[in-house]
Amino acid sequence: MKVPRISPVFVLLVFFAFPALVHATRIGDVTDLDWSEQTFRFLSLRDAAVRNAVLGSVFMGVSCGLFGGYVVARRLALFGDTLSHAVLPGVALGFLWSRTKDPVAIFVGATVAGLLGTVVVAWIRKTTRVKEDSALGLVLSGFYAVGICILTVIQEMEFGNQSGIDKFLFGQAAALSSADVSLMGAVAIGTLMMVTLFNKELLVTSFDEGFARSVGIPVEFMRYVLLVGLTFAVVTSLQAVGVVLVSALLITPAATAYLLTDRMGTLLLLSALFGVAGGLLGSYGSFLGNNLPTGPFMVLACTSFFVVAFFCGPKHGLISKWLRRRNRVRQVSFENTMKAAYQVLEAGDFSKESVTVGALAARRRTSVAEARREADDLVKAGFASMLGSDDDGPRYSQDARLSLTPAGWERACQIVRNHRLWELYLTNEARYAADHVHEDAEKIEHVLGEKVVRHLERILKDPRRDPHGSVIPSLEDIERGAGLSTNPASATGYFRQN
C-alpha cells in the first residue's frame, strides 16, 4: 500500500489540539481530585472501569471506523443512521426479556431489530413508489419511537430504576462490563478479518457493483457480510456512545479520512485511527467530568478532528487551499517585478547592471512607493539586492538602485522567455493576430513548466525573436547579464538544451 500523503506534523497537530479542548469541558464540574490526578488515574488503567472504558473505546473505534469507511465511500450514511436508530426497540426488548443488562440478550435483540429495520426499508422501496431516503426516514423514526416507548415502560417497572438502561441512549463507557468489552473485542477482530480477507471483493463491490457481479464476485454475499457486520458494530458500540449518536461514529471519522486521502486502504486505516482517538478522548473527557455521558464527548472529539481536517487538511483543507493561492499570487507579483527589471535593462541595451526604483515604477505603471515595496519583497526573497548602504545615497528615493541576484536574473529571463515563446506560439501555430497575444501570455508565462517550454522550443525551432521583434533571452543572455554566475548549469535553469 502506498504511504498516505499526510504530513506527520498535521497528525500531531490533530492529536495535540485535543487535551486542551477536553479540559475546558471540566470547568465548573465538581470533582474531588485535581484534573492531573484524574488524568493519571485514567492513563494508569488501575481501575477496572477505566480499563474497560479504554479497551471498549479502542474496539469500538476500530469496528465503527472500518465499517464507516465503507458507509461513507458507498454513500450509505443515511442507511447507517437508520440502522443505528432501528436497533433501539431490540435493545429494550432484550432487556425486558432478561430483566437485567444481559449483554447477550441485548445483542441478540438489537441485531434482530436492526436487520428487521433494513428489511423493512428494502420492502417499502420495492413494493411502493416511496423512494429510498423517505423509506429510511420512516423506519428510523418509527423504530426509534417504538424503542423509546418500551424504554419508558421499563423505567416504570420495579427493576427499571437501577437497570442502567438509560445508558443506552447517550452512552457510558465506564459502565461497560467485561462481558461487553469481550463482545466488542470479538466484533473488532471480526471486522479486521473481514476487511483483510475480503479487501478486494469489498472494494470492487463498493465501487462498481455491476462489474463486480460480472467478474463473479458474490455481490449479494458481500452486501450481507457488510450489513450484518455493520449491525454488529453498531449494536456493540451502543453502550459506549448511545443510540442517539452512534451513527456519528460511523460517519465522522470516515468523512474526516475522506478529506485526507484518495485511496480506500488509507481511508480505512485513518478512519479506524480517528475512531479510536475519538473514542479514547471521549471516554477520557467523560471520566474527567465525573462520568458524564460518553457519547457527546466522543462525537465532539471526532467532529473536532473533522473541523481540523476541513481547515488544515494538506490537500483539500480550506487553509491549505488559501495558502496555496496566496503563494501563487506572491509568486506572480515577484515574477512581474523581475520581468519589469529585465525589461528596463533591456531598454538600456543591458549597458547597466541595475535599475532605479523610479524606472521600475514607470514600467509597472505603479507609484514609486509601491515599486519600492515590491523591490523590498524581492530583496527579502533573495532575488535582488539594493545597491549602497542605508547611510549613503537616496535609499528611499526613486533613484535607489536595485540589482538582480543570479537567481533573480535567471528567473526574470525564464519569465520573459516564457512570455515571448508563448506569444510566438500563439501567432505562428494558433494563428492569433500579433496584437492579441500579449494578455494571454501575461497569464501563461507564470505557469509554463520546463516540459512545455521544451516542447515549444521544439515546435518553434529554437526561435530568437518574438512576434514583436524582441529577443527571446537564451543562455548567453543570462551569462552576459549575470556575469557572476558560478555554476552555469544551475543558473541556466531549463534554458540549456540537453
Added chain:
Amino acid sequence: MVHIPPPLEIHDLTVSYDRKPVLYGVDVVVEAGSLVGVVGPNGAGKSTLIKTIMGIVQPNGGWVKIFGQPYRKAVTRVGYVPQRESVDWDFPVSVMDVVLMGRYGHAGLMRRVSKRDRRIASECLEKVNMQPFSDRQIGNLSGGQQQRVFLARALAQESDLYLMDEPFAGVDAATETAIVELLRDLKERGKTLIVVHHDLSSAREYFDKLMLLNMRLVAYGEMEETFTPDLLQKTYGGRLTILSDVAGQAAGRSEFEEEGNPKL
C-alpha cells in the same frame, strides 16, 4: 468436426422491469470474431440486453449461453465495460486500482492480486495511453480518460468476448479514434465484441455487424444487410428527424451505388 459453441447464444430472452417488458423474445447467435454494434432508440433495451447477458439483470424467460455455458461458468471469458455514469468517480481509488479490478475474476475469492496481475494491468494501461496517470485518483480525469480506464480494465480481463455499454458516450475525438483502433485490434486477435452505440451515423463505419434493437430484435447481420432504410425505419419508427436523415443517407448511398457513383 468438433462443434465449437458460439461466444454468445441468446434464446427467447424476455426481461421486464416492474412487469413492463423491456426485451421480448430475443433470439440471436453471435459468431466468433464479430464486431457488433448494438443500436436502437432510447429505452430499446440495449443496456438491459448487455446486463442480462452478464447476469446482472435476471431474465423472466429464455436463456443466455456464453461459449455454450451459463454465465457463471464462463466468467473469466467475458470482459465488461459498463456505462461511465454507472459509478461514483469521487470514489477513493486510483487508476491502477480500477484496472486491477479486471484481474479479480482471475485471482479468485479472498486471494490477493499477484505481481503478474499488476504487470498485466500496467500493460493494459499502456495500451490505452494512460500509464502516466496510474496513480491518479479517478475523479481527476477527463471523460475520455475515464472511459479509457474502463477499457484498460476490460483488457486486463483477458477475455474472449467483450461487452461494452456506450464506450463512445461523451468522449473526445482522440479517445474515440483510440477506442475504434482498440476494437479493430481486438477483433484481429479473434475476440468477439458487442458494443452498444448511440450514434447511428458512425455505427456504419465502426462495426462489421449490426444488432437492431427495439424491445424486439429487429435485425442482426452484416452491415450491408442491416443498415438499410427499411430496417432502420422499423427500428426507430421514424420518430426522430435526425434518424430519418440518417435513414435517408442510407437510402442515398444505395441509390448512388446503383448509379455507379463513388461512396459518400
